[in-house]
Amino acid sequence: MGAITDFIEKHYLHFNAAALKDAARAYKKHIEEGGKMLISLAGAMSTAELGKSLAEMIRQDKVAIISCTGANLEEDVMNLVAHNHYERIPNWRDLTPQEEQALLERGMNRVTDTCIPEEEAFRKLEHRILKLWQKAQAEGKRYFPHEYFYQLILSGDLKADYEIDPKDSWMVAAAEKNLPIVVPGWEDSTLGNIFAAHCIQGDVRPDVVKSGIEYMMFLADWYQKNSSGKGVGFFQIGGGIAGDFPICVVPMLxxxxxxxxxxxxxxxxxxxxxxxxxxxxxGAVPNEKITWGKLAVDTPRFMIESDATIVAPLIFAYVLGW
Known part of the structure; x- marks a missing residue:
């Protein structure tokens, strides 16, 4: 075992630490016995640079499918091409409303202690992905939101703008693997808003981007094809639609x-x-999901009430044997 795994085994013995270790052990066992795992990403995990560990999980086939918010989908790529322009605000709890306004006027959109630079991040992607939307429209084709990102990454058009090691980008790893992704509620994201604006302006039609209903139809088909044997596990980071949407495919079926x-x-x-x-x-405990037909009485289930930016990398490190 690696140093991080050894540390967890020795010191993580009680309370949330013990839950972390139990969940990590069960995740590893699930994969080793031939099971597959869905990871759902809510919150701002891409801005928290979860790609430093998640990308390797993808490369080593520890993840079979991802469900994420539109924000996590785009913010990993934004970090990839604009990392040097991000700013960290260590004293973010002390900011006055006037200081927040000053950040806005500089085009620095704050996520807790990290500011995303609007011009270097959002606008650097906008004109490139608009071309892909328009190309699809001209060819009479339609794609899911993540597929447009895959096209952008695999085209090599962004490589000259990389500001981090692409090995630390989970979206690069996912694109190279053609990993299945579902992005429920993609409209609730910066590029979703940008897409709506271009639709209003008549630059592109709304139907060139496939819908959330079509994501559920895809997921229903994927689940049927992948849930035999050991089955598919569900590793949920945060709450909200990124988790609620995909877990419901089972009771729907x-x-x-x-x-x-x-x-x-x-x-x-x-x-x-x-x-x-x-x-x-x-805040619903896993047992509640039994009543909805999502989990069974004997499903291994874990609830870790802690900060995902601390917990998720540790669990991934354990699964990877680091």
Whole structure:
């Protein structure tokens, strides 16, 4: 075992630390026994540079499919091409409204302690991806949001603008593997907003980007083809639509399509800083998912109430044997 794995085994013995170790052990066992894993990314994990560990998970086939928000999809690529222009604000808790306004006027969009540079990040991608949308329209083709990013990455058009080692970009790793991705609610992202603006201006038609319903149809087909044997596990980072959308494919197949012999998710772990609460999906304990037909009584399930920027890289390191 590697140094990080050894450290976890020795010191992570109780409370959330023990839950982390148990979840990591079960993840590794699931993969070693032939299982597959879905990872869902909510929050700002790409801006937190999760790609430094997630990219290697993808390269080593520890991830079979990803569900992420539109923000995580685009922000990994933004970090890839604009990293040197990002700014860290260590004293972000102390900022006054006037200081926040000053950041806005400089085009620095703040995510906790990190500011994303609008011109270097958003606008650097906009004109390139607009060409891909228009090319698809001219050819009478339609693609999912992540497929346009794959086209952009694999074309090599961005390479001259790389400002980090591409090995640390999970989207580069995913594009090279042609990893399946679902992006529910892509419209709720910066490029989703930019796409809507170009549709309003008449630069491109809305139908060149496939919809969330089509993502669910794709996921339903993928799940049926990949859930035999050890099955598919569900590793959820944060809450919200990135997790809620894909986990619902199982009850949809059972209840709405009346399909038989569809296995439920065979592993479940959620990392969340939302403590158990009344009515909050992000704060719902895994047991509640049994009542919705998403998990079974004997599904290995884990809840780690902590900061995903700390926990996820440690679990990935454990699975990778670092």
């Amino acid at each position: 059972h209840q709405d399509l009346q399909m038989e012999n569809i296995p439920v998710w065979s592993y479940f772990c959620q990392i969340s800083d939302s403590t158990t609460s009344y009515g909050s999906y992000s």
